[in-house]
Amino acid sequence: GAVVSQHPSRVICKSGTSVKIECRSLDFQATTMFWYRQFPKKSLMLMATSNEGSKATYEQGVEKDKFLINHASLTLSTLTVTSAHPEDSSFYICSARVLGQGKGADTQYFGPGTRLTVL
Amino acid sequence: GDSVTQMEGPVTLSEEAFLTINCTYTATGYPSLFWYVQYPGEGLQLLLKATKADDKGSNKGFEATYRKETTSFHLEKGSVQVSDSAVYFCALSGQAGTALIFGKGTTLSVSS
Numbered sequence: 001g002a003v004v005s006q007h008p009s010r011v012i013c014k015s016g017t018s019v020k021i022e023c024r025s026l027d028f029q030a031t032t033m034f035w036y037r038q039f040p041k042k043s044l045m046l047m048a049t050s051n052e053g054s055k056a057t058y059e060q061g062v063e064k065d066k067f068l069i070n071h072a073s074l075t076l077s078t079l080t081v082t083s084a085h086p087e088d089s090s091f092y093i094c095s096a097r098v099l100g101q102g103k104g105a106d107t108q109y110f111g112p113g114t115r116l117t118v119l
Numbered sequence: 120g121d122s123v124t125q126m127e128g129p130v131t132l133s134e135e136a137f138l139t140i141n142c143t144y145t146a147t148g149y150p151s152l153f154w155y156v157q158y159p160g161e162g163l164q165l166l167l168k169a170t171k172a173d174d175k176g177s178n179k180g181f182e183a184t185y186r187k188e189t190t191s192f193h194l195e196k197g198s199v200q201v202s203d204s205a206v207y208f209c210a211l212s213g214q215a216g217t218a219l220i221f222g223k224g225t226t227l228s229v230s231s
Contacts, residue, residue: 034218043223112162
């Protein structure tokens with residue numbers, strides 16, 4: 001099946017520093033990747049849609065200068081949390097959509113998530 | 120806009136009990152419907168999906184049928200196990216390639 005990896009799985013950083021989270025589709029190509037944020041006991045909140053080779057589309061209320069997204073290739077998207085603050089502490093999850101048609105298309109596969117703690 | 124409403128938990132069951140988690144949706148057009156499961160400390164895993172009306176998705180003993188007339192996609196399992204304890208999310212995809220819209224999640228706790 002389609003596998004999406006995220007790295008790191010956990011990260012602790014100090015306030016004011018930047019943290020980069022990688023999302024990779026391991027065995028398929030993904031023209032579109034999505035970044036979600038999940039608060040404790042809450043559903044997933046879509047942050048942005050990342051398209052390979054173009055600028056990400058951010059949801060309303062998400063600061064694009066704070067959450068930098070780069071989709072460098074068909075298998076890699078990165079989310080950089082810049083000048084992190086304690087309120088940025090959360091569980092960040094990416095997903096990738098299977099490219100093309102067929103049974104797997106229009107299905108999103110999720111990474112295992114990254115737990116960010118900002119001290 | 121499109122939305123998903125699912126029953127709020129927690130749902131607490133004994134092993135081998137029957138499970139139903141209700142999910143209804145609002146969408147224009149013909150969305151694809153999904154159930155995802157999230158085990159403690161992990162990301163989301165696709166449990167099952169259905170892409171058109173009357174389709175039944177099934178996996179690991181779980182089933183859900185896409186009912187257009189009632190705009191529902193209820194999740195069922197005939198006999199739950201302790202290992203099924205997790206958070207279950209109902210979701211829809213309004214258009215191919217767009218982000219999923221999630222329900223708030225239902226926590227299931229199964230005791231032996």
